[in-house]
Amino acid sequence: MSITQDEITAEIEAVEADAASLVAAGGSPELHPRRDYAPYRSTRLRHPTHELVRADPEEIERVSPAFGHSDVNPLESDLTIQHSGEPIGERMTVTGRVLDGDGRPVRGQLIEVWQANSAGRYVHKGDQHPAPLDPNFSGVGRAITGDNGEYRFTTIKPGPYPWRNHLNAWRPAHIHFSLFGTAFTQRLITQMYFPADPLFALDPIYQSIADPAARARLIGTYDHSESVSEFSLGYRWDIVLTGPRATWMEGEEAHD
Numbered sequence: 001m002s003i004t005q006d007e008i009t010a011e012i013e014a015v016e017a018d019a020a021s022l023v024a025a026g027g028s029p030e031l032h033p034r035r036d037y038a039p040y041r042s043t044r045l046r047h048p049t050h051e052l053v054r055a056d057p058e059e060i061e062r063v064s065p066a067f068g069h070s071d072v073n074p075l076e077s078d079l080t081i082q083h084s085g086e087p088i089g090e091r092m093t094v095t096g097r098v099l100d101g102d103g104r105p106v107r108g109q110l111i112e113v114w115q116a117n118s119a120g121r122y123v124h125k126g127d128q129h130p131a132p133l134d135p136n137f138s139g140v141g142r143a144i145t146g147d148n149g150e151y152r153f154t155t156i157k158p159g160p161y162p163w164r165n166h167l168n169a170w171r172p173a174h175i176h177f178s179l180f181g182t183a184f185t186q187r188l189i190t191q192m193y194f195p196a197d198p199l200f201a202l203d204p205i206y207q208s209i210a211d212p213a214a215r216a217r218l219i220g221t222y223d224h225s226e227s228v229s230e231f232s233l234g235y236r237w238d239i240v241l242t243g244p245r246a247t248w249m250e251g252e253e254a255h256d
């Protein structure tokens with residue numbers, strides 16, 4: 001692997017400059033990554049190269065997995081109580097609302113999260129880098145949004161981790177979010193980041209959203225009113241499903 005961060009950064013900046021020039025010429029801001037986004041190397045082999053085949057969603061939905069509200073225990077939103085001891089790390093809560101493009105709450109929405117532990121390690125066979133696993137942290141949880149579209153997770157802050165996109169590539173700390181929709185065909189996946197991460201400028205996944213305002217919407221805000229004395233720090237992050245302020249959602253090509 002000989003690609004350097006400087007080369008990746010130059011590619012990132014070239015795409016952003018191209019997108020900005022298209023906006024200056026009257027185009028729309030690019031709220032979602034280009035499918036063929038070279039700085040995120042492996043997507044070049046995974047992204048669709050043909051138009052999608054449109055299928056009858058009703059037929060698919062008849063055989064899709066589904067969930068009932070009673071299937072999700074409220075305790076599943078606390079990632080710090082899944083084992084016999086406390087996980088190591090900075091305890092935090094993440095709360096926010098899921099909204100549609102008109103600002104209306106999206107109720108009864110299944111949200112699933114997964115994340116690395118405080119050392120930046122996933123419990124996954126694909127992650128073998130030499131950071132410790134935490135026997136008290138699995139890094140997965142789920143919740144159902146309430147009447148105001150609200151959700152809340154208790155967890156520990158994930159660490160940044162290396163990946164093999166290029167030499168010395170590190171992902172900014174993030175939590176993966178899945179929104180199930182009302183059927184499997186509607187599932188959306190995105191990532192939440194943390195304020196002032198020094199890795200933002202270097203990360204081809206975060207930077208794959210060419211519009212600066214759109215990618216900034218992936219960053220949660222520190223919310224002191226959500227911090228609990230002697231217990232946890234609070235972060236707030238709203239997810240907007242559609243419209244010009246929509247939260248970026250991953251295509252099927254993204255995995256890291």
Ligand SMILES: [Fe+2]
Nearest residue numbers: 116174176256
């Ligand atoms: Fe990740």
